[in-house]
Amino acid sequence: MRKILIVVLIVFLEAGIVFSQASEKITLSKAVDYALQRNSKIHQYQEKILTKSYDKSVAEGALLPVLNISGSFNRINDPLTFNLDPIRDALISLEANDQLQFQSIKSQMSGTGAITNSSPSYQTYFNGYKAALESTIPHFLDTLKEQQYPAASIQLVQPLFTGMRIISSVKAAKADMDGVRQEMERVKNDIARETIITCLNFIVVNELIGIRMSVLEGMMKHQKNAEMLSEQGMIAKYHLLRAKVAVAEARRNLDSDKKKFDLVNISIKNICCIPDSVVLIMNNSMVYKPVTDSVGAFILLANINQPLLKVVDNNRKMAQQKLNAARGVLYPQVSAFGKYELFPDYLSSLEPDWVVGIQASLALFNGGRNVAGIRSASHLVKEMEQMDTTIKHDVKMWINKSYNDLRTADDRYVHLDADIELAEENLRQCRSRFESGYGTSLEVIDAELVLERNKVDRLVTLSDYYKALTELYTAAGKPQDAISFITGEK
Numbered sequence: 001m002r003k004i005l006i007v008v009l010i011v012f013l014e015a016g017i018v019f020s021q022a023s024e025k026i027t028l029s030k031a032v033d034y035a036l037q038r039n040s041k042i043h044q045y046q047e048k049i050l051t052k053s054y055d056k057s058v059a060e061g062a063l064l065p066v067l068n069i070s071g072s073f074n075r076i077n078d079p080l081t082f083n084l085d086p087i088r089d090a091l092i093s094l095e096a097n098d099q100l101q102f103q104s105i106k107s108q109m110s111g112t113g114a115i116t117n118s119s120p121s122y123q124t125y126f127n128g129y130k131a132a133l134e135s136t137i138p139h140f141l142d143t144l145k146e147q148q149y150p151a152a153s154i155q156l157v158q159p160l161f162t163g164m165r166i167i168s169s170v171k172a173a174k175a176d177m178d179g180v181r182q183e184m185e186r187v188k189n190d191i192a193r194e195t196i197i198t199c200l201n202f203i204v205v206n207e208l209i210g211i212r213m214s215v216l217e218g219m220m221k222h223q224k225n226a227e228m229l230s231e232q233g234m235i236a237k238y239h240l241l242r243a244k245v246a247v248a249e250a251r252r253n254l255d256s257d258k259k260k261f262d263l264v265n266i267s268i269k270n271i272c273c274i275p276d277s278v279v280l281i282m283n284n285s286m287v288y289k290p291v292t293d294s295v296g297a298f299i300l301l302a303n304i305n306q307p308l309l310k311v312v313d314n315n316r317k318m319a320q321q322k323l324n325a326a327r328g329v330l331y332p333q334v335s336a337f338g339k340y341e342l343f344p345d346y347l348s349s350l351e352p353d354w355v356v357g358i359q360a361s362l363a364l365f366n367g368g369r370n371v372a373g374i375r376s377a378s379h380l381v382k383e384m385e386q387m388d389t390t391i392k393h394d395v396k397m398w399i400n401k402s403y404n405d406l407r408t409a410d411d412r413y414v415h416l417d418a419d420i421e422l423a424e425e426n427l428r429q430c431r432s433r434f435e436s437g438y439g440t441s442l443e444v445i446d447a448e449l450v451l452e453r454n455k456v457d458r459l460v461t462l463s464d465y466y467k468a469l470t471e472l473y474t475a476a477g478k479p480q481d482a483i484s485f486i487t488g489e490k
Contacts, residue, residue, distance in 0.1 A: 023279040028199050029483050031272050035195040036188055038273035045184035052177035059173040062159065062166045071152035071342070079147045080348060084140030092137060096129035144348035152342040159335045160358070163328025172321035179314035185477075186307035191271070192479040196470045198267050200486070202282055204463045205261045208456060212254040215452045219247045222444050225435065239442075246445045284487040286462050288413060291469060291485065295403045298476045302395050305477030312391045316384035323377035329370045332362040395475060402472040409465035416458040423451040 026034075036042060103125055104115040115122050159166060223243040230240045265280060274280065303309065338356040341347055363370065427447040434444045470482045 023281055024274070025281045025283050026268075026272075027282075028196065028284045028487050029480075031199050031268065032192050032195045032480060032483065034272035034274065035191050039191055039271075041187055042184065042191070045180065045187060048180050049177065049184065052173070052180050056170070056173040056177055059166070059169045062169065065156055065158040068155045068157075069152070069342075070155070071150070073148070073150050075148045076145065077147075080144040082142040082144055082349075088137060088140045092130055092133045095133055096126055099129040100125050142349075144350070145346070149346040150343055151346065154340045154342065156338040157335055158337070159333075161332070161334040163331030163333065165325045165328035168321040168325040168328065172318045172325070175314045175317035175321065179311050179318070182307040182310040182314065186311065189307065189474050189477065189479050193470055193474040195268075195271050196479065196482060196486075197467055198264065198271055199282065199284070200286070200463050200466055200470075202261075202264045202268055202280075203284060203286055204459055205257055205264050206282060207285070207459055209254065209257050209261060211452060211455050211459070212250065212257055215448060216247070216250040216254055218448055219243070219250045219445070222431075222434075222448070223247050242442055242445060246448070286459075286466060286486060288462060288465075289485050290410065291406060295400060298399050298403065298472055299396060301476040301478065302399060306395055306475070307477060308391055308395060309388075312384065312388045316381065316388055319377065319380040319384045323374070323381055326370070326373040326377040329363060329373070332360045334358065334360045398475040399472060402468050402475055405468035406465060406472055409461050409468055413458060413461045413465055416454060416461060420451070420454045420458060423447070423454045427451050 100115065100122070108114050115125060223240070223246075226240045226243040230237060266276075268274070268280060269276060269278070336356075336358050338354070340354040341351075344353045347353065427444070427450075430443045430447040466482065466486050469485055470479060473479045473482045
């Protein structure tokens with residue numbers, strides 16, 4: 001009973017382990033979709049595009065007016081005063097003297113006599129007139145600003161002409177954002193290419209395991225036949241020994257391919273961000289389809305879709321806009337402005353409540369930095385033009401190399417079909433002769449190995465064919481178009 005309980009417990013544990021491992025059927029296009037949706041580098045570039053879009057908004061904001069409000073509370077050493085009392089005193093003295101002269105004329109006309117400076121009544125009249133004027137005329141004294149006062153104002157500045165510097169910065173920001181988008185497309189193409197090639201390796205190793213298992217099965221049948229014939233004394237023992245060696249070698253090859261399969265399986269899960277506990281089942285198989293397009297068609301496709309060319313083109317646009325902005329410093333900077341004071345009661349009589357106007361400025365000399373900046377930007381434009389030429393040559397070379405690899409694998413695959421037919425017929429005849437006692441074990445094993453090698457070569461050649469096709473479409477900027485050729489999927 002104890003042994004039965006242990007066996008039942010082990011069975012339930014194994015069943016739990018099996019059911020805990022979820023399986024997922026995956027296709028080549030689904031694997032590429034997973035990789036493009038879950039890859040962290042693509043998410044990084046998505047955030048980078050958002051950053052560049054806001055940088056573009058910042059550049060566009062320079063075209064709009066700038067409205068600021070500012071305030072402060074101030075204290076000065078002494079109040080600002082306006083004192084004209086000395087002028088007032090002079091005016092009062094002159095006016096008092098004039099009235100005294102009128103009084104002197106009036107006295108002469110009445111026969112009393114003139115009032116002179118030496119007469120006793122002169123000072124009396126003068127002081128009386130002066131006192132009357134002092135009480136009538138106010139003091140010429142005013143406080144312009146108190147010792148402590150608040151200040152606040154609203155300022156508006158609208159750029160009118162900046163030598164195309166603002167427009168250039170907007171265009172440069174747009175080119176920068178477009179360049180990041182194309183850079184993300186390049187990263188997507190690289191991830192798609194890597195995913196497709198890894199999936200091809202997955203399919204190849206999986207089918208290779210099937211070939212190895214078939215060869216092992218054939219070798220084991222041959223070993224069994226050799227054992228029967230050896231027991232009957234129809235063959236020598238070294239034939240049986242050779243069959244056992246061949247079986248052992250076939251097992252080693254199978255075990256090696258299984259380890260490769262595990263490694264490729266891990267690679268696919270890492271690329272597609274699939275949990276390690278999931279068991280992947282690839283539903284696709286490689287089906288040969290001839291490619292009829294010429295190399296010129298792929299070059300034309302690359303000129304339209306290759307992100308590398310677009311990245312360099314956007315860099316060239318950015319360099320050109322930088323040159324335009326550098327030239328803008330040679331032109332005057334013109335802007336309209338306005339200012340309104342929010343505390344007019346605290347302003348002095350010399351300060352306005354509001355002011356509007358147009359201002360212009362032009363740098364006449366700044367140590368030659370403007371000229372050096374223009375020359376630097378012009379050479380950057382030329383550098384981008386040369387880089388554009390280099391990238392076009394590199395892409396063209398990439399396409400030509402991939403196309404040559406494609407045609408080489410294509411020719412090799414077509415010729416291997418006939419070799420496999422001959423190898424299968426040779427194996428059938430060798431087995432027939434061995435079972436009839438006319439052939440040797442070595443002939444059967446060699447025939448098995450030749451057939452195995454041809455099948456493996458054809459499988460690897462088909463993989464190389466589609467890997468070259470994937471490289472070709474990646475160079476043309478459309479790596480996912482290779483999926484329809486490999487599996488027939490859209």
